[in-house]
Amino acid sequence: MKRRDFLKLGGIVAAASAVTPASSLLYAGKTTTSAIKYGLVIDLTKCDGCGECATACRIANNVATSPDNEKINNYWLRIARVKSKFPNSHEQAIPLMCMHCDNAPCVHVCPVKASFVRKDGIVMIDKHRCIGCRYCMIACPYKARSFVFKHNEGFSNPDVPKTMHGVVEKCDFCVTRIDSGRMPVCVESCKKGVMSFGNLFDPESQVSRLISSGKVHRVREDLHLGAKVYYLGL
Amino acid sequence: MKIYWTTINGKSLGMYFLLGVLAILAAAGLYATYAMFSQGHYITGMNNQIPWGLPIVVAIYCIGLSAGSLVLSALSAVFGQKEFKPFARIAVFVAALFLVGSLLSIVLDWGRPDRVMLPFLYLNPRSIFSWNGFLYSSYIFICIVYLWAMFTGRDGWIKPMGILAVCWAVGVHSGTGAIFGFINARELYHSPLASPTFVVAALSSGTALMILIIVSTFKATGRFLDNRLITGLAKLLGSFIMVVLYFVIVEYIVRLYTPSTCEPTRFVLFGGNLYTYIFWVGLILLGSIVPAIILFNPITKNSIPWISFASLLVVIGVFCERLIFVLPGQIFPLNLFPDMEMTSSFMDGQITWYQVSLPEIAQGLGILSIVAILYIIGLKLFALLPTEARHLEHEL
Numbered sequence: 312m313k314r315r316d317f318l319k320l321g322g323i324v325a326a327a328s329a330v331t332p333a334s335s336l337l338y339a340g341k342t343t344t345s346a347i348k349y350g351l352v353i354d355l356t357k358c359d360g361c362g363e364c365a366t367a368c369r370i371a372n373n374v375a376t377s378p379d380n381e382k383i384n385n386y387w388l389r390i391a392r393v394k395s396k397f398p399n400s401h402e403q404a405i406p407l408m409c410m411h412c413d414n415a416p417c418v419h420v421c422p423v424k425a426s427f428v429r430k431d432g433i434v435m436i437d438k439h440r441c442i443g444c445r446y447c448m449i450a451c452p453y454k455a456r457s458f459v460f461k462h463n464e465g466f467s468n469p470d471v472p473k474t475m476h477g478v479v480e481k482c483d484f485c486v487t488r489i490d491s492g493r494m495p496v497c498v499e500s501c502k503k504g505v506m507s508f509g510n511l512f513d514p515e516s517q518v519s520r521l522i523s524s525g526k527v528h529r530v531r532e533d534l535h536l537g538a539k540v541y542y543l544g545l
Numbered sequence: 546m547k548i549y550w551t552t553i554n555g556k557s558l559g560m561y562f563l564l565g566v567l568a569i570l571a572a573a574g575l576y577a578t579y580a581m582f583s584q585g586h587y588i589t590g591m592n593n594q595i596p597w598g599l600p601i602v603v604a605i606y607c608i609g610l611s612a613g614s615l616v617l618s619a620l621s622a623v624f625g626q627k628e629f630k631p632f633a634r635i636a637v638f639v640a641a642l643f644l645v646g647s648l649l650s651i652v653l654d655w656g657r658p659d660r661v662m663l664p665f666l667y668l669n670p671r672s673i674f675s676w677n678g679f680l681y682s683s684y685i686f687i688c689i690v691y692l693w694a695m696f697t698g699r700d701g702w703i704k705p706m707g708i709l710a711v712c713w714a715v716g717v718h719s720g721t722g723a724i725f726g727f728i729n730a731r732e733l734y735h736s737p738l739a740s741p742t743f744v745v746a747a748l749s750s751g752t753a754l755m756i757l758i759i760v761s762t763f764k765a766t767g768r769f770l771d772n773r774l775i776t777g778l779a780k781l782l783g784s785f786i787m788v789v790l791y792f793v794i795v796e797y798i799v800r801l802y803t804p805s806t807c808e809p810t811r812f813v814l815f816g817g818n819l820y821t822y823i824f825w826v827g828l829i830l831l832g833s834i835v836p837a838i839i840l841f842n843p844i845t846k847n848s849i850p851w852i853s854f855a856s857l858l859v860v861i862g863v864f865c866e867r868l869i870f871v872l873p874g875q876i877f878p879l880n881l882f883p884d885m886e887m888t889s890s891f892m893d894g895q896i897t898w899y900q901v902s903l904p905e906i907a908q909g910l911g912i913l914s915i916v917a918i919l920y921i922i923g924l925k926l927f928a929l930l931p932t933e934a935r936h937l938e939h940e941l
Contacts, residue, residue, distance in 0.1 A: 382592040382892070391889040393882050407881070407889070416730060422674035423660075423667045442663055443656020445596035446674055452730030454879050454893065457593045458656065461585025476585060477656025530881055534729060 345430040349484060350511040350539040351498070352521040353406055358505045360390050360404025367500035368408075371485065373466040375459045375474040385457035385474075387482040388497055405542070406497070406505075409434060409455035409482035410530065413537030417447035417456065425478075432511075432539055433484050441478035448479060452531055453538075456481040484508070511539065548631055550928035553766050555921065564921060567914040574911010577904035578653050586656065589905050594897040595875045599905040600654035603912060606750070606867045607647035608681075608721050609743065612714045613751010613785075614758075615640035615688070617778070622707030628774060631934035632759060634695055637710070638929055639758060639920065640751075641688035644681055644717075646916040653908060673727055677720045684710075684717050696927070718744045725870060732806040733813070733874035742792040743870075749785035750863035752778060753836075753856035760853055762930065769933035772849055779852045783840035786859060790833045793866070809877040812896075813869065820873050823865045832862015872899055 368388040369376065375385040387408060394402040411434045418426045418434060425440040426447055448456045462476040471487050474480060485495040493499070498506040509516035518541075521527060527541040581589060591598040618636035620626040652658045664678040687710050694702035719740040726739025756778050763770040800810040813820050836855035845851035878894050881887060887894030923929060 377587065380587055381890075382594075382897075383587045384891075385593065386891045389889050389891040389893070391881070391887055391891075391893050393885050393887045396884065396886055407893075416728075419669075419671045420674065420728075422669055422672045422678060423663045424669045425667075440660070440663060440667065441657065442660045444651075444654075444674060445656070446672075446724075448593070448596040449734075449875070450728050450730055452879060453881065454593075454891065458586070458591075458596055460587040460592075477582070479656075 345432075346512060347430075348432040348511045348539070349411070349489070349508065350432070350518050350522075350541065351411075351484070351495070352507045352518045352527060352541045352543060354505050354507075354521075355403060355405060355542055355544040357503045358404050358406065359503070360392065362390050363500050363502070364388055364406055364497035364506070365390055367496045368482070370467045371488075371496040372471055372482075373463075373468055373474055375457070375461075375463050375480065377460070383460040385459065385480060387455075387457075387480070405545070407453065407455075407530070408497070408540065409484075410453050410536070410538035410540045411484065413539070415536065416450040416452065420446045420450040422446065429486075433486055433489075434481075435483050435486060436479060436481060438472070438475050438478045438480065443477040443479065445479060452534055452536070549932045550634065551930060551932055552926065552928050553924045553930065555925040559765075560921070564918065567918050567921075570914035571911045571918060574908045574914065577907035577911065580904055581908075582658075588902060590900045590902040592892075592897065594878070594892045595872070595899045597871055597875060598899055599901050599909055600650050602864075602867050602871050603909040604647045604650035604654070605721050605724075605743075605871070606864055607643045607650060607912075607916070608717065609747035609750050609863065609867070610754050611640040611643035611647070611684075611751065612718050612744070612747035613749065613753070614643070614755045615710055615714050616748055616751065617755050618691075619707045619711045622703050623711055626777075628777065628936050631774070631931040632755070634692065634927075634929045635759070635762070636755060637688050637692050637695070638923055638927075639755065640714075641685050641692070642916050642919050642923070644685050644688070645919070646912050648681060648685075649912050649915065650909070653912075673720060673723045677717075677724065680713070680717045680720050684713050687713050715744060718747045725874070730879065731874045732800070732809045732880065733877065736796060736800075738792060738796050739870075742789070742796065745785060745788045745792060746863050746866055749782065749789050750860055752782045752785060753859035753863075756782065756856040757853060757860065759934075760849060762924070763934065766930065768930065769935065771934055771936045772847070773936045774934055775849055775852055776847050779840050779846060779855070782856065782859065783837060783846075786833050786837050786840070789863075789866070790829075790837075793828070805880075805883070809873070812877050813873045820869060820876070824869050827865030828862050828869060831858050832865055836862070875899070 365388045368374065372387055374387050377383045389407055391405045391407050392402050393405055394400045411432060413428065413432065415426070415428055415434050418428055422444065423440050423442055425437045425442070426434065427437070428434050443458070445458055448458065456479050458479050459474045459476050463474045466473045488495060494508055498508045507517040507521060509518040511518055511522070513519060521543060522541055527543055528545040529538045529541055589598060614636045617629060618633045621630040621633050652661050664675060669675045687706070691706040691710050694706050722740035722743030725734040726736050728734040756775060760770065760775065797810060797814060800806040801814070813824060815821065836858045839845045839851050839855040876896055876899060878892070878896065881893070
């Protein structure tokens with residue numbers, strides 16, 4: 312092999328090795344090797360929209376609230392009321408929170424990787440890294456995220472961190488409770504047994520059994536985000 | 546023709562007065578920013594439905610202005626239009642300044658501007674913001690090297706640097722359009738045309754602003770300015786306006802035609818709200834049609850006052866385009882359940898208006914004032930202006 316050809320070949324190899332990881336970084340799907348992937352199934356046929364889960368969520372997670380200005384009230388979980396546009400249609404109460412997408416747009420757009428998908432599928436925010444640019448709030452199709460508009464003094468639950476002015480917050484499936492072997496507070500607080508939380512990879516879990524019934528749907532499945540909050544009777 | 550470059554004197558009473566006014570505005574802007582952090586961001590017009598307000602509009606507007614001015618410099622260095630060489634230095638300088646202004650506007654809009662270095666520490670290759678952080682900062686650097694090459698007379702560097710700067714400008718402005726165009730969640734953002742529209746709107750507003758800056762600076766400092774140079778730029782501006790108009794028409798017709806995007810588009814175009822007027826009066830009529838008539842009409846197209854007036858309209862029109870770009874996509878609610886009616890206590894399914902607040906306006910004006918102050922200081926310190934700007938044919 313001539314010296315020139317050798318150099319050429321070396322150059323091609325170097326260029327290819329530089330391009331390959333770069334292209335894989337831009338690729339959307341990422342497979343995790345974790346044996347756990349958490350998901351939530353919400354049985355809308357049982358939900359009457361009492362809103363106890365929303366209240367419990369607000370207290371348990373120190374969600375930033377502003378009683379005097381409704382527009383900057385933050386929500387990790389909210390009850391939406393949905394009905395068709397025809398007269399006399401039934402109004403369905405639907406609890407909405409972060410859908411914990413596998414292909415989360417908020418994680419894609421975050422310039423500092425403050426938003427991330429944990430190995431067990433929970434989408435989280437590192438509030439000590441978030442710069443407060445709010446690009447994730449623009450990108451999220453579920454309006455799951457809220458910005459903390461002002462400094463909040465008190466906190467209702469000392470077990471989880473306080474809110475921080477200037478960063479974005481959202482539902483994290485009550486990650487501190489999960490990590491200590493408990494259920495998310497919305498699941499626990501519901502007296503009608505609307506919500507089931509568990510490991511989607513475990514074939515024996517309640518969530519897998521409900522999902523395998525084939526009757527579940529997710530919100531905006533057309534966006535292909537791999538949301539992990541499923542609804543029965545949507 | 547040899548061009549002699551000089552600084553300005555800058556000791557007239559008018560100059561001190563101007564600097565004083567600008568300094569007051571800048572101080573007010575900085576105070577407004579301080580108030581946002583000490584009191585909380587609830588004093589701005591944004592809320593959880595509309596997380597991006599006026600500061601983002603100002604930021605992308607400043608980025609756009611920097612493009613057109615850079616192109617003006619590239620006309621002589623890259624595209625062989627030697628008659629525009631007298632504007633080469635000032636054009637690159639203004640390009641760098643507006644990028645500084647836009648970076649200020651972006652960073653001061655963050656909830657935590659004290660974490661300004663984090664985007665450089667934790668790059669996310671899938672984030673358009675991460676790309677833009679790299680593109681914007683390197684763009685300023687390229688402008689500075691380009692200026693250095695011009696100042697030190699390294700003629701061999703000028704053309705390569707000019708080509709690099711033009712390519713980088715296209716990247717910077719495509720990247721800025723991509724902030725919105727890549728967002729699948731919002732019907733009024735998601736579009737492959739966002740980046741190209743942003744590039745041409747940037748060219749149009751930047752050229753218009755450069756016409757205004759050149760005419761006013763040359764007049765204020767008593768330098769000779771050949772009318773034919775301005776009419777040459779005006780021709781360019783006329784064609785940019787037409788391209789922007791074409792892109793906007795294509796974009797909105799496709800959106801109107803598509804059932805899933807029809808409703809939000811009708812909200813903007815025929816909703817009878819503020820944004821309807823901004824679109825039809827600000828962008829289409831005053832921002833495009835009237836300046837086009839002025840710039841293509843044989844009676845007015847060679848008159849400097851008319852061209853300046855048209856340029857002013859274009860600068861305002863592109864600001865309207867930016868408003869339409871950023872705000873209605875957030876004001877119109879997200880479509881979680883298509884074809885259904887949705888309500889909640891979190892403003893779901895209902896139109897939430899953006900009410901611009903005084904601190905945001907003060908911050909925007911303050912940042913523009915800082916850019917203007919830096920411009921005047923630059924003119925005073927560096928030989929950016931030619932002693933006169935003559936068309937090349939004069940020497941023949």
